[in-house]
Amino acid sequence: xxxxxxxxxxxxxxxxxxxxxxxxxxxVLVERDRIAEVSIGADIDVDPGAVRVVDLRGxxxxxxxxxxxxxxxxxxxxxxxxAAVAATPPGRHILDVAAVAKTYLHSGYTLLIGAGAxxxxxxxxxxxxxxxGLIAGPRLIPxxxxxxxxxxxxxxxxxxxxxxxxxxxxxxxxARQCDSGVRSLKLFISGDGVVPAHPSEDVYMNDEMLSAAVxxxxxxxxxxxxxxxxxxxxxxxxxxxxxxxxxACFLDDEALSALEARRxxxxxCPGLHYLYAVVxxxxxxxGISGEQVEASGYxxxxxxxxxxxxxxxxxxxxxxxxxxxxxxxxxxxxxxxxLQRYVELIDMSPIEAIHTAxxxxxxxxxxxxxxxxxxLLADLIxxxxxxxxxxxxxxxxxKLRTVIKGGVVAYVDPEVYP
Numbered sequence: 001x002x003x004x005x006x007x008x009x010x011x012x013x014x015x016x017x018x019x020x021x022x023x024x025x026x027x028v029l030v031e032r033d034r035i036a037e038v039s040i041g042a043d044i045d046v047d048p049g050a051v052r053v054v055d056l057r058g059x060x061x062x063x064x065x066x067x068x069x070x071x072x073x074x075x076x077x078x079x080x081x082x083a084a085v086a087a088t089p090p091g092r093h094i095l096d097v098a099a100v101a102k103t104y105l106h107s108g109y110t111l112l113i114g115a116g117a118x119x120x121x122x123x124x125x126x127x128x129x130x131x132x133g134l135i136a137g138p139r140l141i142p143x144x145x146x147x148x149x150x151x152x153x154x155x156x157x158x159x160x161x162x163x164x165x166x167x168x169x170x171x172x173x174x175a176r177q178c179d180s181g182v183r184s185l186k187l188f189i190s191g192d193g194v195v196p197a198h199p200s201e202d203v204y205m206n207d208e209m210l211s212a213a214v215x216x217x218x219x220x221x222x223x224x225x226x227x228x229x230x231x232x233x234x235x236x237x238x239x240x241x242x243x244x245x246x247x248a249c250f251l252d253d254e255a256l257s258a259l260e261a262r263r264x265x266x267x268x269c270p271g272l273h274y275l276y277a278v279v280x281x282x283x284x285x286x287g288i289s290g291e292q293v294e295a296s297g298y299x300x301x302x303x304x305x306x307x308x309x310x311x312x313x314x315x316x317x318x319x320x321x322x323x324x325x326x327x328x329x330x331x332x333x334x335x336x337x338x339l340q341r342y343v344e345l346i347d348m349s350p351i352e353a354i355h356t357a358x359x360x361x362x363x364x365x366x367x368x369x370x371x372x373x374x375x376l377l378a379d380l381i382x383x384x385x386x387x388x389x390x391x392x393x394x395x396x397x398x399k400l401r402t403v404i405k406g407g408v409v410a411y412v413d414p415e416v417y418p
Contacts, residue, residue, distance in 0.1 A: 005030040005407065006046055007380075010056030012038065013351075013388065014372040015063050015358040021351055022388050023060045030378040033406040037374055056382055059401055062354070063370050064110025064138075064379035065394065066361030067322040067335055068269040069246055072100045072126060072140070073118035074326030079286050085118045086160055097122050101130065101137030103332045108394065110379040110405045111361055111369055113322070114143025115225060115246065116186045118160060124181050136410060139379070141365050144182040146227075147173055147213075152204030153191045153227075161188065167212045170205075174213050178220035185217050185224045190233035190247075193296035194278075194288075200229035200249060200301060203236065210240035225269075229301070231255045238262055244269055244320065244364060249301045251308035259317050267364045268312055271323020272345065273338045274330050275302045282329035309346040320364055321357035336394040343391050350391040378407040 007030070011023035027044045029037040029051075037044055046053075073085060075096035085093070104112060114123040123142035130137040146161045147170070148154035154161040162177075164170045174185055189205045191198030214224050218241075225244040226237045231252040237245045238258035248255075248268045259266060277283065278293060279302045293299070312319060321338045324330060330337070342353040362370030369379050382402040385393040393399050403411040 004051040013062040063358040065357040066111035068320035069322035070112040116146040120145040144177040148188040149204040153198040174216040183222040214241040249305040269320040
């Protein structure tokens, strides 16, 4: 492991919170796994014999990106057949999952928050292998099997989720998952229009169940995330102490008020690109017909989500990038398309969109990441171009030069450094 590394002759995008920030000439000094010093407009004085000097050749260094709604269980060739993934022999399957972890890293993603494992040990095994240095991958807040209420979406016996009845059940399941090492608990508290029997406006579980799950998770240093598409489920999640609310497609005054009351410790992860891709017809080739899209109500849902995200942005509710990547219409490796949708559909500036995958991600995960700042973990990416001028730079793998994780060069583009 390199003890000291100086990134010089580059441009720095600190993601420190200034919405007018643009990359500026500067240098970054890394010591062990942390950023030791950041200098804008001047060199950092070091002994060349005691530090590894990396010439960035004018490229931009910014924090590693994060995805807050990750299903690393879904292999590179996944086509919406969850049962087939669950039935894959574990040995073969975990190799698929390792390939997904590597794909995230090679796309510039250094932090993932798990949002549900198809084979229950997937996140835990990959987290352990990455931490031990056995495979390449991002930092991962591991999730276990998703949790559903009996009778709700995913709540059938013999399905892919853990099924609960009442407060006692949910306490036992959350404690058991946390005992195994899970730190992100995913609960289904609403339906999903793509499953006609369980429309998005459905509400499952109740305040007592959610509050109990949050209490138990918190005692382990873990946290609860929820699938919540309808306004009533979003409001319940917000007032019950849930940390990350996925989708939040429909919002009303009650939901917005509940979110605003917890502005400093609740995050919304919308998965906007997924809805956009389905409504745009990108899933038709893979078996989701136009008729199914119409029946799902996703067109109305997309319009409602765009309107709601404008309101969340105006209210200062922090948004996290991420959302169900891994389907063939939201292929692995295209994760930064989510940021493009924020710019195009909800009028974020590119730097605001970048913040959803950087400075917002560290506090949500309770990790010292997300900014180029002294004292934080040295999780950084180096890209050609200026993502604050063109957000699609972050989707172009040919522009990703280097990924640094914990002060170690984790990926180098072989075309740049053969």
